[in-house]
Amino acid sequence: MTETADTRPGWFSAQELENIRGRMPVLYVQAVPVRVDDVGQVTHVGLLMRASPDGRFHRSVVSGRVLYHERVRDALLRHLEKDLGPVALPRIPSSPQPFTVAEYFPTPGVTPFHDPRQHAVALAYIVTVSGDCQPRQDALDLMWFTPEEAADARVLEEMNDGQDVLLRQALAYVGHAP
């Protein structure tokens, strides 16, 4: 699962985090940014373009760790602002109920989700953003797709680690064909 460096440094040394990641599940949040019309129907889904360590490009949703003593809704806002910039105006959902829980295993095939570095468990939410998005940090670009475009094989195959499945689960949840 791609993520930028945590913005609050110093919770763990890189070494310590590495050690923990090999021994307990790490809690994440994931947000699928959407644009909606005036009756709440999703008109566009936002996907980040990032560079993989191997120099290839891929698309992804907003993802990141929940820190110690941080509420899930605060983690969502922090990662959305980190990836979409300070004026994206994300509307964090009022309910803590995620639309799904995506379990990323270091071993491929246990679930549709895979993360070679760790066992990550992500609470996944749909988040309407109404402001201007200016991708930051390691996100090179943000592109908006209609639900039909987002469900297209050419977009989905640019997503890694099962995020294509997560995106389609998100489309299903908002009433679109996945």
Add this chain to the structure above:
Amino acid sequence: MTETADTRPGWFSAQELENIRGRMPVLYVQAVPVRVDDVGQVTHVGLLMRASPDGRFHRSVVSGRVLYHERVRDALLRHLEKDLGPVALPRIPSSPQPFTVAEYFPTPGVTPFHDPRQHAVALAYIVTVSGDCQPRQDALDLMWFTPEEAADARVLEEMNDGQDVLLRQALAYVGHAP
């Protein structure tokens, strides 16, 4: 279940509607209007004050029928604008999944919900409203309560037909003590 007159007249005569109401379940939407902070946490719940036919007052959420060839999300917007005015700026949820389905039976005790006039099945949603609310039609007033105030017995006992249960289910859904 309280509701104002439908704003699109002429679908059925009063006689016809009465006849149908005695013979098939009628589809409703219900919306619990909320104010949220910048991480989506509910800070206030809005309740309408209405006059009952017997001259007493009671509090209620936004309710109304879904009309023929009307989408659930369009019905939600229509009833919210009808009860809260044209500049309430309700944010209709992006997902069609309601937080609950409230079944109002003409016979008390079948479910926690009761409607002496009909068998109504209501899809219930939490709706954030960010604009100014100006109650209209038969809604005399709209008052905002903190989640703690809304869960208080004095508020709950001013609600009829099981809407106190619906309100508490809504509070539970947004992570508050019901």
Add this chain to the structure above:
Amino acid sequence: MTETADTRPGWFSAQELENIRGRMPVLYVQAVPVRVDDVGQVTHVGLLMRASPDGRFHRSVVSGRVLYHERVRDALLRHLEKDLGPVALPRIPSSPQPFTVAEYFPTPGVTPFHDPRQHAVALAYIVTVSGDCQPRQDALDLMWFTPEEAADARVLEEMNDGQDVLLRQALAYVGHAP
């Protein structure tokens, strides 16, 4: 939306029902029957084979009207027993929250769902069945598919009226690739 004749006759004459169907939304339940393993993971999805009025065959989930003074959970059980037989042992969900609400419009394109006869609004649930299924009435057969098989284009294209979308939304909801 395909359904068998209602098992409780006499609520409306055919003429009356036809008249109402042209003027108000009709409440339905839909159930996607599944088999699960001992940790609840869906291993198979059950689809009915039916004959269309035009003599062709198509696959469908369990569907039917909610009757006057019938609870949603009673309607679910009634339609599951009607289509899967008396020893299917369906486990009706404990929560009234459906995984989605599918809105079938007589006009194609308003939503992904279409019903030329009526405006039907269906509360959709996943229902585990643990017993023997013996399709009855107009259901010619019940076939079990793995989630991968069910998501295959050849199966999906045998479904009408947007039920392929509903099936994929169901797969998404239970954590599978839709």
Add this chain to the structure above:
Amino acid sequence: MTETADTRPGWFSAQELENIRGRMPVLYVQAVPVRVDDVGQVTHVGLLMRASPDGRFHRSVVSGRVLYHERVRDALLRHLEKDLGPVALPRIPSSPQPFTVAEYFPTPGVTPFHDPRQHAVALAYIVTVSGDCQPRQDALDLMWFTPEEAADARVLEEMNDGQDVLLRQALAYVGHAP
């Protein structure tokens, strides 16, 4: 949050776990065991009786950590079998979507949930159990309450750390008055 010792020893030394607990959120599952009737309606809720370290008694739902490389559904089954015995026959939900996410903070008041030892984030599920329950390990007893009894102040005040709120959120989710 009360829990018995993990049944798979040796993942961390007590010292290491203590160290991590002070620095990152720990992922939990919580299950509210229920009995249902033949249409899925909850008739009883099961609560464990445990002894607190201070020698007092309290009631609780089933809780426990998710281990490294363990799926959420496997963790649910493991903790249910640990607390309710091997023949409880729990029916793990088919969907990974929890009914809520309960965030237990070491600082009281951040959320309704509190855990003095750690920051725990619990995915909460309703789990129907159809077999015989034989509480084991540190659970002294399991008692079944009707939804009305479970919502009674005398039962709720025997629950610690906000589990009374979780129980009422569970009742709300299954359509009962919380």
